[in-house]
Amino acid sequence: MPLIALYPGSFDPITNGHLSIIERGLHVFDRLIIGMAHNTRKTTLFTEDERREMIRRSVGDDPRVEIASFEGLTIEYAAKRGAVGILRGLRAVADFDYELQMANMNRKLNPAIETLFMMSSDEYFFVSSQNVKEVAGLGGDVSKLVPGFVAQMLAARLGRKG
Ligand code: ADP
Numbered sequence: 480m481p482l483i484a485l486y487p488g489s490f491d492p493i494t495n496g497h498l499s500i501i502e503r504g505l506h507v508f509d510r511l512i513i514g515m516a517h518n519t520r521k522t523t524l525f526t527e528d529e530r531r532e533m534i535r536r537s538v539g540d541d542p543r544v545e546i547a548s549f550e551g552l553t554i555e556y557a558a559k560r561g562a563v564g565i566l567r568g569l570r571a572v573a574d575f576d577y578e579l580q581m582a583n584m585n586r587k588l589n590p591a592i593e594t595l596f597m598m599s600s601d602e603y604f605f606v607s608s609q610n611v612k613e614v615a616g617l618g619g620d621v622s623k624l625v626p627g628f629v630a631q632m633l634a635a636r637l638g639r640k641g
Contacts, residue, residue: 481509
Protein backbone atom coordinates (compact mmCIF):
# COMPACT_ATOMS: atom_id res chain seq x y z
CA MET A 480 0.00 0.00 0.00
CA PRO A 481 1.40 3.42 -0.89
CA LEU A 482 2.10 5.75 2.03
CA ILE A 483 -0.01 8.85 1.51
CA ALA A 484 0.20 12.15 3.37
CA LEU A 485 -2.05 15.16 3.20
CA TYR A 486 -0.26 18.52 3.08
CA PRO A 487 -2.96 21.06 3.93
CA GLY A 488 -2.75 24.84 3.70
CA SER A 489 -3.94 27.95 1.95
CA PHE A 490 -1.09 28.19 -0.59
CA ASP A 491 -2.05 31.80 -1.32
CA PRO A 492 0.29 31.71 -3.18
CA ILE A 493 2.67 28.75 -3.12
CA THR A 494 6.20 29.75 -2.08
CA ASN A 495 9.62 28.14 -2.24
CA GLY A 496 9.10 27.30 1.45
CA HIS A 497 6.07 25.15 0.58
CA LEU A 498 8.01 23.58 -2.30
CA SER A 499 10.83 22.68 0.01
CA ILE A 500 8.39 20.88 2.33
CA ILE A 501 6.81 19.09 -0.66
CA GLU A 502 10.21 17.92 -1.90
CA ARG A 503 11.16 16.64 1.53
CA GLY A 504 7.76 15.08 2.06
CA LEU A 505 8.30 13.01 -1.06
CA HIS A 506 11.44 11.54 0.50
CA VAL A 507 9.24 10.01 3.18
CA PHE A 508 5.86 9.41 1.56
CA ASP A 509 4.98 7.69 -1.71
CA ARG A 510 2.27 10.20 -2.50
CA LEU A 511 1.31 13.67 -1.34
CA ILE A 512 -2.11 15.24 -1.55
CA ILE A 513 -1.72 18.99 -1.47
CA GLY A 514 -4.99 20.06 0.04
CA MET A 515 -6.19 23.61 -0.37
CA ALA A 516 -8.34 24.16 2.66
CA HIS A 517 -11.47 26.16 2.09
CA ASN A 518 -11.43 28.56 5.02
CA THR A 519 -14.39 30.88 5.37
CA ARG A 520 -12.48 33.08 7.83
CA LYS A 521 -9.70 33.79 5.37
CA THR A 522 -10.05 35.82 2.23
CA THR A 523 -7.47 34.86 -0.33
CA LEU A 524 -5.65 37.01 -2.85
CA PHE A 525 -5.86 34.29 -5.50
CA THR A 526 -8.86 32.18 -6.44
CA GLU A 527 -8.81 28.46 -5.88
CA ASP A 528 -8.24 27.84 -9.60
CA GLU A 529 -5.32 30.28 -9.65
CA ARG A 530 -3.74 28.68 -6.59
CA ARG A 531 -4.20 25.23 -8.07
CA GLU A 532 -2.59 26.34 -11.33
CA MET A 533 0.37 27.88 -9.51
CA ILE A 534 0.90 24.70 -7.49
CA ARG A 535 0.64 22.51 -10.59
CA ARG A 536 3.13 24.60 -12.54
CA SER A 537 5.50 24.58 -9.57
CA VAL A 538 5.49 20.83 -8.97
CA GLY A 539 5.27 19.89 -12.65
CA ASP A 540 3.48 16.72 -13.67
CA ASP A 541 4.89 14.55 -10.90
CA PRO A 542 2.35 11.70 -10.61
CA ARG A 543 3.11 11.38 -6.90
CA VAL A 544 1.55 14.77 -6.22
CA GLU A 545 -2.18 15.37 -6.32
CA ILE A 546 -3.73 18.80 -5.86
CA ALA A 547 -7.10 18.87 -4.21
CA SER A 548 -9.35 21.19 -2.30
CA PHE A 549 -11.51 20.35 0.64
CA GLU A 550 -13.97 21.82 3.09
CA GLY A 551 -14.48 20.94 6.70
CA LEU A 552 -12.12 19.18 9.06
CA THR A 553 -8.63 18.45 7.76
CA ILE A 554 -8.43 15.23 9.76
CA GLU A 555 -11.69 13.96 8.26
CA TYR A 556 -10.49 14.70 4.76
CA ALA A 557 -7.18 12.97 5.51
CA ALA A 558 -9.02 9.86 6.71
CA LYS A 559 -11.36 9.89 3.73
CA ARG A 560 -8.38 9.99 1.37
CA GLY A 561 -6.54 7.17 3.11
CA ALA A 562 -3.69 9.34 4.35
CA VAL A 563 -1.60 8.00 7.21
CA GLY A 564 -0.20 11.42 8.02
CA ILE A 565 -0.78 15.14 7.89
CA LEU A 566 2.33 17.00 6.80
CA ARG A 567 2.99 20.46 8.17
CA GLY A 568 5.93 22.79 7.91
CA LEU A 569 7.55 24.57 10.81
CA ARG A 570 9.15 27.94 10.48
CA ALA A 571 9.88 30.17 13.39
CA VAL A 572 8.98 29.36 16.96
CA ALA A 573 5.88 31.45 16.33
CA ASP A 574 4.34 28.55 14.37
CA PHE A 575 4.81 26.16 17.24
CA ASP A 576 1.97 27.09 19.56
CA TYR A 577 -0.68 27.01 16.84
CA GLU A 578 0.65 23.81 15.31
CA LEU A 579 0.83 22.10 18.72
CA GLN A 580 -2.82 22.89 19.36
CA MET A 581 -3.89 21.70 15.92
CA ALA A 582 -1.87 18.50 16.13
CA ASN A 583 -3.25 17.67 19.59
CA MET A 584 -6.82 18.39 18.54
CA ASN A 585 -6.44 16.28 15.43
CA ARG A 586 -4.98 13.41 17.45
CA LYS A 587 -8.00 13.52 19.75
CA LEU A 588 -10.32 13.47 16.76
CA ASN A 589 -8.51 10.61 15.05
CA PRO A 590 -5.53 8.95 16.79
CA ALA A 591 -4.81 6.78 13.74
CA ILE A 592 -3.46 9.72 11.73
CA GLU A 593 -0.15 11.28 12.73
CA THR A 594 0.85 14.88 12.18
CA LEU A 595 4.41 15.18 10.94
CA PHE A 596 6.46 18.34 10.93
CA MET A 597 9.27 19.22 8.63
CA MET A 598 11.47 22.24 8.41
CA SER A 599 12.07 23.92 5.09
CA SER A 600 15.61 24.42 3.94
CA ASP A 601 17.16 27.29 5.90
CA GLU A 602 17.14 29.75 3.00
CA TYR A 603 13.33 29.67 3.00
CA PHE A 604 12.84 29.44 6.72
CA PHE A 605 11.46 32.98 6.97
CA VAL A 606 9.26 32.84 3.88
CA SER A 607 5.49 32.90 4.25
CA SER A 608 2.72 33.59 1.75
CA GLN A 609 1.82 36.55 3.92
CA ASN A 610 5.20 38.26 3.91
CA VAL A 611 5.67 37.54 0.20
CA LYS A 612 2.38 39.34 -0.50
CA GLU A 613 3.40 42.27 1.67
CA VAL A 614 6.78 42.67 0.01
CA ALA A 615 5.35 42.27 -3.50
CA GLY A 616 2.60 44.78 -2.69
CA LEU A 617 5.26 47.34 -1.83
CA GLY A 618 7.10 46.67 -5.06
CA GLY A 619 9.84 44.51 -3.54
CA ASP A 620 11.57 41.70 -5.41
CA VAL A 621 10.24 38.28 -4.36
CA SER A 622 11.70 36.35 -7.29
CA LYS A 623 14.03 34.36 -5.02
CA LEU A 624 11.21 33.40 -2.67
CA VAL A 625 8.60 32.09 -5.12
CA PRO A 626 8.69 30.50 -8.60
CA GLY A 627 9.06 33.08 -11.39
CA PHE A 628 5.49 32.91 -12.70
CA VAL A 629 4.17 33.28 -9.13
CA ALA A 630 6.23 36.47 -8.79
CA GLN A 631 4.69 37.68 -12.06
CA MET A 632 1.17 36.91 -10.91
CA LEU A 633 1.83 38.72 -7.64
CA ALA A 634 3.10 41.79 -9.47
CA ALA A 635 0.10 41.72 -11.81
CA ARG A 636 -2.40 41.32 -8.97
CA LEU A 637 -0.87 43.73 -6.50
CA GLY A 638 0.54 46.26 -8.90
CA ARG A 639 3.30 48.56 -7.85
CA LYS A 640 2.38 50.70 -4.94
CA GLY A 641 4.52 53.48 -3.61
P1 ADP B 1 -2.00 27.96 6.58
O1 ADP B 1 -2.89 28.95 5.91
O2 ADP B 1 -2.65 26.74 7.14
O3 ADP B 1 -0.96 28.59 7.50
P2 ADP B 1 -0.03 27.92 4.53
O4 ADP B 1 -0.43 27.77 3.11
O5 ADP B 1 0.43 29.25 4.97
O6 ADP B 1 -1.19 27.37 5.40
O7 ADP B 1 1.09 26.86 4.88
C1 ADP B 1 0.82 25.48 4.83
C2 ADP B 1 1.87 24.76 5.64
O8 ADP B 1 3.16 25.02 5.10
C3 ADP B 1 1.94 25.18 7.10
O9 ADP B 1 2.25 24.04 7.87
C4 ADP B 1 3.09 26.14 7.14
O10 ADP B 1 3.69 26.18 8.41
C5 ADP B 1 4.00 25.51 6.11
N1 ADP B 1 4.95 26.48 5.55
C6 ADP B 1 4.68 27.56 4.83
N2 ADP B 1 5.81 28.23 4.49
C7 ADP B 1 6.83 27.53 5.05
C8 ADP B 1 8.26 27.69 5.11
N3 ADP B 1 8.85 28.73 4.54
N4 ADP B 1 8.97 26.78 5.77
C9 ADP B 1 8.37 25.75 6.38
N5 ADP B 1 7.04 25.53 6.38
C10 ADP B 1 6.27 26.41 5.73
